[in-house]
Amino acid sequence: MKDILQELETRRAAARLGGGQKRIEAQHARGKLTARERVELLLDEGSFEEYDMFVTHRCTDFGMEKNRPAGDGVVTGWGTINGRMVYVFSQDFTVLGGSVSATHAMKICKIMDMAMQNGAPVVGINDSGGARIQEGVDSLAGYGEVFQRNIMASGVVPQISVIMGPCAGGAVYSPAMTDFIFMVKDSSYMFVTGPDVVKTVTNEHVTAEELGGASTHTKKSSVADGAFENDVEALAEVRRLVDFLPLNNRQPPPTRPFFDDVDRLEASLDTLVPENPNTPYDMKELILKIADEADFYEIQEDFAKNIITGFIRLEGQTVGVVANQPMVLAGVLDIDSARKAARFVRFCDCFEIPILTLVDVPGFLPGTSQEYNGVIKHGAKLLFAYGEATVPKVTVITRKSYGGAYVVMASKHLRADVNYAWPTSEIAVMGAKGATEIIHRADLGDPDKIAAHTAEYEDRFANPFVAAERGFIDEVIQPRSTRKRVARAFAALRSKQQSMPWKKHDNIPL
Ligand code: HXC
Secondary structure (H helix, E strand, C coil), X not given: CHHHHHHHHHHHHHHHCXXXXXXXXXXXXXXXXXXXXXXXHHCCCCCCEEECCCCCCCCCHHHHHHCCCCCCCEEEEEEEECXXXXXXXXXXXXXXXXXXXXXXXXXXXXXXXHHHHHCCCEEEEECCCCECHHHCHHHHHHHHHHHHHHHHHCCCCCEEEEEXXXXXXXXXXHHHCCCEEEEECCCCEEECCCHHHHHHHHCCCCCHHXXXXXXXXXXXXXXXXXXXXXXXXXXXXXXXXXXXXXXXXXXXXXXXXXXXXXXXXXXXXXXXXXXXXXXXXXXXXXXXHHCHHHCCEEECCCCCCCEXXXXXXXXXXXXXXXXXXXXXXXXXXXXXXXXXXXXXXXXXXXCCCCEEEEEEECCECCCHHHHHCCHHHHHHHXXXXXXHCCCCEEEEEEEEEEHHHHHHCCCHHHCCCEEEECCCCEXXXXXXXXXXXXXXXXXXXXXXXXXXXXHHHHHHHCCCHHHHHCCCCCEECCHHHHHHHHHHHHHHCCCCCCCCCCCCCCCXXX
16 A cells, blocks of 8 residues: 555656756746646645646657656646636646647646536646647647637636747637736747748748737737736736636626725815816726725736726626726727727626726727728727626716717617716717817808807707706716715616527627
8 A cells, every 4th residue: 555655656746847857947947937836826825636647648659659748748627716716727838848739638628628517717827839749630639629618618717818938820729719818028929920930921020029929919919918027926917817707607706805985985086087178187096096995907908008998896896997098099999999898898798797987088089090990890899899788887977978989988878777977078979179160160260250169069068968968877976976876886786687689699790
């Protein structure tokens, strides 16, 4: 018996060593942690239950039968994050470059199946040279099985990808189908074809970092949702994110103890909106003053900054926030901001996270670049996402809400439940100047007349009361009481039930 126990320990120790001490040191020398160190940091101490530690590949080509490392380059299992269950896989670059064999993929599929069956999120830590070249189509088939599970799990359990090394070729499409992607600066990259192929085909000279590093994907492409300094920071941020999310689509988002007065008044909000309608102000100030303990978890902070997306808690419950940012491009809607917000709204809706929308939007961005690149279709994504969302929706208009953008930004007409406006809000087809120049074109040569018409238009429309008279705005509220009013609105909506007509699925403009 003692010998058997000893053998178990010996086998475990060998598996834990992955590709060996030398490769572990090489991994550390690059500023990267090992697959197991990452799992330890991600999960609550001592909570990890590992599966398939002794799985080995079955390849016999290219001498592979002589090299069968236990675990086959991926560490899989489950554990807890602040006491809540998550499944995890962590690719081990020290073992055959973390490359994906049929059995490596099978291990990932096993925990994904368990996650779906048992209703817990999946966190995938990616650090891999891609398809195991020695295995050919078996490896591709393995990827295909993982992809199919990503699709099946979408909207059932939250899926989070952390990119902590190479992730190239078709391999990028597994993270791409998950809900959130985090990257580590200077040590991770994602691209469909690498710099050498790019050079051959397009004659562009580009480094791996420029082509697919964390900065590229969080600032330019929006493929990734967050970029972090190192492995430790990225994993700590995953823990923070998971705290906001429900475990699956059958459970409500978690409620945390909160120590912030829900009736807290913020007198400073009464002067947040400047006198001059063209002067910007920081919408994040409003978000922080509404949130419990000023805790805001921003998603895609570095992309399309004219719209802000992220999570707060109100009375301890998770709420998704979408807010125009007047500090950037006057908070205008454009292709990038519409895509960013639409995806966020859909995430919230599929996981029953209520949505708070803060509106200060002058309209859609004009221009050939926007039109040629399909602002019609991309703008429609946000419209569609809001209109199909059945979660509680509360909207606060702080200042401008013009034209189509008024309708898009969770208006009453898209089944928002409670629509508030600050007294400073202006709900109209367009700003006074533009409107005057169109309806009083004949007077354009007379500045006095134009000024009088503009003043008249402002008087009539630059306020929330026309919309309030029609019931499109439920109440005009004091800015200082926004937290209290919004929290009470969501409290009243806790048992909201709304559904869509039966359909196989919708056809959102992709
Ligand atoms: C088998 C691999 C491997 C792979 C790396 N290794 N990638 N083994 N299949 N795909 C092995 C190396 O042979 C090496 O083994 C060890 O991992 C570490 O690799 P190095 O090259 O020494 O590391 P580094 O210099 O850091 O370079 C990392 C790398 C490079 C950039 C990822 O290894 C590389 O370019 N690999 C090939 C990438 C690739 O073309 N993959 C297929 C993409 S297509 P030893 O024993 O020497 O230490 C794809 C399709 C997916 O993935 C399709 C889905 C549908």
